[in-house]
Amino acid sequence: MTFKLAIIGRPNVGKSTLFNRLAGRRMAIVDDTPGVTRDRRSHPARLQDLRFEVIDTAGLESAAAPTLEGRMRAQTELAIDEADIAVFMIDARAGIMPDDSTFANLLRRKGKPVILVANKIDVNAAAAGVLDAWELGLGEPVAVSAEHGLGMSxxxxxxxxxLGEEVALAEDPEPVALPGEEIAVGEDIDPDAEQVPYDSGKPLRIAVVGRPNVGKSTLINALIGQDRMLTGPEAGITRDSISVDWLWRERKIKLFDTAGMRRKARVQEKLEKLSVADGLRAIRFAEVVIVVFDATMPFEKQDLQIADLVMREGRAPVLAFNKWDLIEDRQETLAELREKTERLLPQVRGLQAVPISGETGRGLDKLMEAVERTHRTWNSRVSTARLNRWLEAATAQHPPPAVAGRRLKVKYITQIKARPPGFVVSCSRPDAMPQSYVRYLVNGLRETFGLFGVPIRIALRTSENPYAGRAKKRG
Structure with missing residues (x-):
């Protein structure tokens, strides 16, 4: 990016709406409730011929440092320090508030270039607010409507x-990343193509999910080694799904922090529904999903439902038992957790489960090693020849059952998808094949080809009958 632009202002003046317009997509959650945004979020942006990085921030409020609002303000001040230029936004309908003057003084002390923006000019009452903005002493206000795209020129x-033309119009060494499309479950592969080795240099997308207050944001801060995410004892601090770029052992990682997911029956407020929907998008966009459990009270019903959701979406799951520093009898607890993992999450055998502490940093390297191992398995491809040699032995050892007096025939198998591994089995009567036999085949694939800890998809097909539909000739 050629430069960084931070959007600053009181709560509910339209910062996230402008962020979404500049980013070119609805990324930040927008609602009429003041104080929706809490973490700072950045994304490549464009405004006509300008290419830059835009940073959305929490609403500035006067509050003591230990409070949630105070910690949000500290995050916003970090964004100002990080940026090359700040957009200070006011609500033209409401006019100048006492806090606006306070924060205008704060920006002046930072010594960064500041653009004063009067938002919400699409209503008649806004003209007076634009004139009032002159008293802040930040120069001529730019009148815009972020919602309707007015005043962008x-x-x-x-x-x-x-910034000056040299900086603002400089050639961007990195092209602006266009909004990524969500990855469909399974990536088509050519079964007859040569095996592609695992590329450990490719960037890896990881989402961190779990119930509220299990330590997701603390874990991400510990991984990247800085207080990037807003944390605290209050449940449900994170609302947006925030992405962070990070380098682990020379490998590029994009981490997604998500809002805590409560039971569906408890999610009543519109804002929380938007937060959960944002988290679900992050899961679908990720490759590996770290499901964070609270080690002091693991395997709540909601934990199991979140893990099941990740598996149904076809992502590569890794379990992280956080707050391990609070556990006393660790050996016994670890054995108990592993037994419960096998028993309560039978959908995917061999799940990677790692005890960690986001507070002390314990087990983080082991967690990332488990992530890379799981991602490697998720990308696995098995040749058709090896698969059919295995299938011949598996059906000889345990033949398909007879249904209505006729034995089912399993003819051949081939892998047609990776990420997660997906197979097609050709058989005589797919609709009559019992699920127990499909599970037998899935377990056999796991054992033989080491496909532990990732979902496996099997589709049953019947071979086409070339004579189907032809009338029988009568002699």
Whole structure:
């Protein structure tokens, strides 16, 4: 990115709406409730011919440092320090508030170029608010409507004037990443193609999910080694799914922090529904999903439902038992957790489960090694020849059952998808094949080809009958 632009202002002035417009997609959650945004979020952005990185921030509020609002303000000040230019946004309908003057002084002390933006000019009452904005002493206000895209050309000119043409219009060494499409479950592969070795240099997308207050944001802060995510004793601090770029052992990682997911019956507020929907999008976009459990009270019903959701979406799951520093009898607890994992999550045998502490940093390298192992398995491809040699032995050892007096025939198997591994089995009567025999085949594939800890898809097909539909000739 050529430069970084931070959007600053009181709660509910329209910062996230402008962020979404500049980013080119609805990324940040937008609602009429003040204080929706809590963490800072950044994304490649474009405004006409300008290419830059835009940072959305929490609403600035006057509050003591230990409080949630105080910690949110600290995150916003970090964003100002990180940015090359700040957009200070006010609500033109409400006019200038006492806090606006306080935060205008804060921005002046930072010494960064500041663009004063009066938002929500799409209503008649806004004109007076735009004139009032002059008293902040930050220069001429740029009148915009972030929701309707009004005034964007004026904003572009103000950015160029604030930074200078050399910086604002510099050639971008990195092209702006366009919004990524969600990956469909399973990636088509050519069964007859040569085996592709695992590429450990490719960037890896990881989502961190779990119930509220299990330590997801603390875990991400511990992994990247900085207080990037807002944390605290309050449950449900995270609302948006925030992505962070990170380097682990020379490998590029994109980490997604998500909002805590409560039981569906308890999710009543519109805002929480938006947060959960944002988290589900992060799961679908990720390759590996770390499901964080609270080791002091693991395997709540909601934990199991979240893990089951990850598996049904076809992602590569890894379990992290957090708050391990609070466990006294660790050996006994670990054995108990592993037994419960096998018993309560039988959908995917051999799940990687790692005890960690986001607070002390214990077990984080082991967690990332488990992530890479699981990702390697998730990308596995097995040749058709090896699969059919295995199938011949498996059906000889345990033949398919007879249904209605006729024995089912299993003819051949081939892998047609990876990420997660997906197979097609050709058999005589797919509709009559018992699920117990399909499970036998899945377990056999896991054991023989080492496909532990990832979902496996099997589709049953019947071979086409070339004579189907032809009338029998009468002599």
């Amino acid at each position: 004026d904003l572009r000119d103000a950015i160029v004037a604030g």
